[in-house]
Amino acid sequence: MTISISKLYCLNPTGFHRISCTVWSALHHARPLVCAHGFSRNGRDFDALASALSDTYQVYCPDAAGRGHSDWLEQREHYNYDQYLRDNATLLSHITAPLPDEPSRPSPSVDWVGTSMGGLVGMMLGAQPHNPIRRLVLNDIGAQISAASLNRIGEYVRETPTFETVADYQAHLADIHASFGPLDETQWQHLAHHSHRMEDGRVVPHYDPKIASAFDQPVEADVELWSLWSAIDIPTLVIRGGQSDLLASETLDRMVELKPDTQVLEIPDAGHAPALMRDHEIAAIRAFLSDPSLGPD
Template sequence: MLAGIRALFGGRPSASPREGWVRCANPQRLHRMHYIEWGDPHNDRVLICVHGLTRNGRDFDTLAHTLSSHYRVICPDVVGRGRSDWLPNKANYGLPQYVSDMMVLIARSGAEQVHWVGTSMGGLIGMAIAAQPDQPIARLVLNDVGPLVTGASLRRIGEYVGRAPVFPDYAAAEAYIRAVSAPFGPLSDDQWRHLTLTSLRSRAEGGFEMIYDPGIGEVFRAAPVLNDVDLWPLYDGIRCPTLVLRGAESDLLTAATHQEMGRRGPQARILEIPGVGHAPMLMDPAQIAPVRDFLLEQ
């Protein structure tokens, strides 16, 4: 896996990633969380990038490579995704477990403070940490997520999460990922290929499957989602500088909520990405630039 990343980015020292695992605890047992780390391992400036619901840390390869000369960039696979372990009790897939795991990861990094980029679910995890007293996030980027999560978007997600078919070949897998991830916007063929290759694993019986626990979907289907999820009290507790990106066609973060995030809580800087729904993938220079500029501000 790492050889493929190094080949993609030329194998330069600042671009060469390293793999790691950290042991975390769930109510039944211990589990291992996998991560990829970029940049100087001795850099005390740490950036943590956390992905969306069914994605994994490889979504941030381009962003991490871009920022690896400034930061030690750590991109975890949230438990149940990527190369991380799956939870034995699927009901434990949720913010309390994710926050606990990320605090272990931050402790492993040795950093007193970190910067954070979170896409969708990764942003909710960042919000939950940043709202706590004596918290470690010094700068927060929320990518297409906010304190009001629409019921419509949750119902859409519940229709596909955990229900991905087994794919007979790579072409079928890419066609499926392009379809369910169409809101990501107009990605290039190479970008779609990257997202597909990093989302699959081979099956012993032949074909491919997605690299996440289908049990993640059980939480969405345990009870019908009828209303929006209101997390404004959490957001209002955030005090660190915050940037909120919104895909202009997003059904998860509405334009009204996005504007209100600029007025309440940390009074976030807000930016809309045209031609994209949920969520901007931060894979091209135009999307990366405002994130880089915000994080590196003095």
């Protein structure tokens, strides 16, 4: 298995910025899999999943603009879903381009695993005509998003706390993200290690504080995306944290009612959103992605 970091140039309204992407691969010409993270997180959240699936996939784990090692945008209002869609369309164009040594090889389809914001981006891309996504995994995101959960996320993102040590930051993560599930010490250490930076001798979260512009105003009503869900014609697995405040069980029930072939995995001991770091979570995703009954490879 090899791990590499790619930098892709993407275009925003004031110029170019670079998106950082961690790539995991053990096989040449393996099918591409994109793992897209949540709002304030980064691509290294998927290290456990990517490492496990790199035996059959070439796994791309991008950092969204303003997160991790990707560039920050100049204007706070440019942190929006239009930009995230453009950035990921650039990524999809890159990973599905014909190889120089095999220009006649058909462009591969792509599988997509998205947590929260990353799942919403996957839904938006998957609803587009002629998209290259073969199978879609939505981790605790769906066709209706509660206003209360969005305001909760906005509350902690707007704070931009600082810490004396990485251990202090790790304790903070384990508190605000306890809903990721019962992770062990090593797993929390991993998340803290890859999601902090140093600023003026203090430990701070590894994202641009301007991403909080999405929460400049309180969210007054649930966000409804039923027309988006109806437009998706891709085999889909929806993972729900059993204690989630963002994806209600009633919402998931209605999603399945509208699309009866939707597969569902509930993680009882997690909320928003399961970390996808534990063996049984990874096994369930592997089984869905490799299920021959869902259609041709």
